[in-house]
Amino acid sequence: MDLATLLPFIVNVIVGGLVLGFVYAIIALGYTMVYGVLQLINFAHSEVFVTGAVVGFEVFRVLAPNPMNGYLKLLIALVAAMIVSGLLNVLIERLAYRPLRNAPKLVPLITALGVSLILQDVLRIIEGFQGRFDLTYTLPPGFAGRFCAAESSCAGLGNFLRTIGVDLQLKDVILIVVSLLSLAVLNYLVNRTRLGKAIRAVAQDRVTAGLMGIDANRMISATFLIGGALGGISGVLFGMKFGTVNAYSGFDPGIISFTAAVLGGIGSIPGAVLGGLVLGVIQNLIGVTNVFGGLLGIANLEAIDASYQRIGAFIVLVLILIFKPTGLLGKSNVEKV
């Protein structure tokens, strides 16, 4: 491989990493919002996110014979996943975390693990009754195709990407756009609305916020609803990106996303996004280390393949946390959520 082909290759790897990173970023937001308000690692979030993916799968499956516009199907899938995941998250909070509000921190952590195990099996059973385990997405026609397939229809950004040799599928572009849109909405919600103000107040000090007339329990429910809805969106996007999900496939992205949230500084929304993007890119780069190893003739690098992706993420996390123990964007007096 010479430089002329290597450069677009690297650019593609990085862009692919960013696409992956957006999925992680949105999942990480679900973790970070809950953490910001309750200081709880919501281990059940990975299952909430898989629930979103399953709902998305069902919507696409049911609507597949319908000749309606692909984007409309996507919208329906997203909204359905948001509603189901959001409500599920609220329910989990109500049943498993709220009764333990005053217990030591590790107790809700264990119920979170328990809920996560329960949800995995419930999802498996529900889909199992229809004889399914691995759910393969039936995307609307064209979604899996190349972004800017015909040269004539390409304009602006599409043309630019084409010239620098970036090869994106349409679903990747959709993924980025949806992620950015939900980020913008979340940002507006948290920073500009009364609800957001109240959530931030509860995150800072639950008792004082209560004294100011804020119903902390309602705000926590609202946070779980928002976090769950984000989980739903990310589930659908994840399903579209990877094609298949099953009841147990939430664990890996869940852990990586939580790592992303910690990497960015847990409790910080921009931190979660940054962490997700950084981890996505790093993972993709580690996935092709063997190519670089082959280029440079270093046998040890060649042996590093995609199975090292996850530990790469963790090693980066360790290194960053050693030098900056509060994460990339965490401040010592963090403004949570």
Next chain:
Amino acid sequence: MTAANPAAPRRARPLPDRTILLILTFLVTSGLLLLSHNGPLLERLGALGTVLRNPIVEAVVVSLFLANVLFAYLWRAAPWAKALVGLGSLLLVLPWAGREDTSLLDLSIQIMIFAALALGLNIVVGLAGLLDLGYVAFFAVGAYTWGIFASPRFAEILRYYGENPGGTNALTLALGLFLTAVTAASMVYIRRQTVRPTRASSWSFGLASFGLIAGLLLTGRALLVLNAGAAAGLATGIDPNFFWLFLALSVFAAAVVGVLIGLPVLRLKGDYLAIITLGLGEVIRVLANNLDLYSAGSQGITPIRSASVPWFDGLAGALGFQPDQYYLLFLYVLVLVLIAVILLVNIRLDRSRIGRAWIAIRDDEVAAQAMGVPLVQTKLIAFATGASFAGAMGMIFAAKQTFVSPESFNIFQSIGVLSMVILGGMGSFPGVILGAAVVTLLNLRILPGLGEATANVPWIPQQVNPGQLQRLVFGAILVAIMLLRPEGLLPNRRRVLELHHDENQEDDSAQGAGPALTGGGGDVYSPGYATREEDESAGTTGRGTRGTR
């Protein structure tokens, strides 16, 4: 200890003496256990035999029998009865029943391995308050330490190095040893020299530690190459008499790994520490999965030998065990002894200076530091102690299974051990052992038993067969126990006091709050919560200043 006073009246009423009941349950459950695990006898019993062979009944019998030991601990009874029931159950009845059905011995060893793991994790999480989600990594270190050497793997590694010697000869060995010695000496020197660590000293210390690792690697590699000729003689692993040496080595190696993992990450707190330890646990698993030469990758290492103890084999033979079961009985006794040792160490540590330092750190790190508790050192001791128990158990696990593969060391195992600790009652030794027994029984006997018993029931669809529902049932039990008894099954007395502190308050100001506070009203008076909040804000600022300098 002033806090103990409010709770004192609650424990004032003495429990009734249950000596006779205890002996009776012991006799009944032992009889049932011996009966239900005796194949030939069951044949002759007809209908009763069929009932006893039912997997659910069997699981219940085993659980009831193990509950004996718990009763012996819990109930108020004459000391001789307690000792009789406890020792009789573990040393006499269980091996006796296990003679007929080795899966029972296997199960008991597994329970005790998990109990020891839970005791180890209890030190880290329950006493020192460091949330470690990668605990199983130390277990893996112990398992692979023995697994590699006591199996054909070692011969293959030597053969590989014989074929690929690189530039290694005696000179490299000398270089490696030299490098190791020099860097180790300089590390010691730097540590001695600097009263307060400066930037330069910590950098040179870090550099020296890299040098040390390089030196050790060189030395190890050179040793492997120089000994490559011995490969043929080691076709089935090293001599099993080395078992005891390797038991010590596993403990040591796990403790070293514990310190290595702890050293860089102990500056972090709470959830940061949790995710890092989780990550490092995964790192060890992925390495085991990918370093094919040393760990045989995902296929795993097999067969792994157990120790060779001729007199014990003779004893087992005299007791009527089959030769292929000798090692199980041996491991059973060994693990029993080790549990006793670990328990003893735990109790001694808990009452020692170190133990109180751990609890002080758990309760309030800043205050503990202000009182002169050396933070890093104390935390590292907690990490290393917990890890060393896991190392010893990992080795026994490898010898019991005769097989290790990365699958046994995934994150769910860590989470499982953590749930044992919390389920049983954090910080309480009997509670932790109970938690381990409950979870292991549930996962290995009760749920599979239920699944087996209902496998052919026509009206239960395959999807909801309890055998397939292990996660769901386990998760539901976790949630239920946490909601009903957040302090665990057999809580530590201190912890109960902390959790019910507001209930024990003389004045009822905690209850007198307005509607806005009812949700979190208890918070203000709950010391656990208050400490955590202070801890976090103080901790983060502390970190900030340390980080910037």
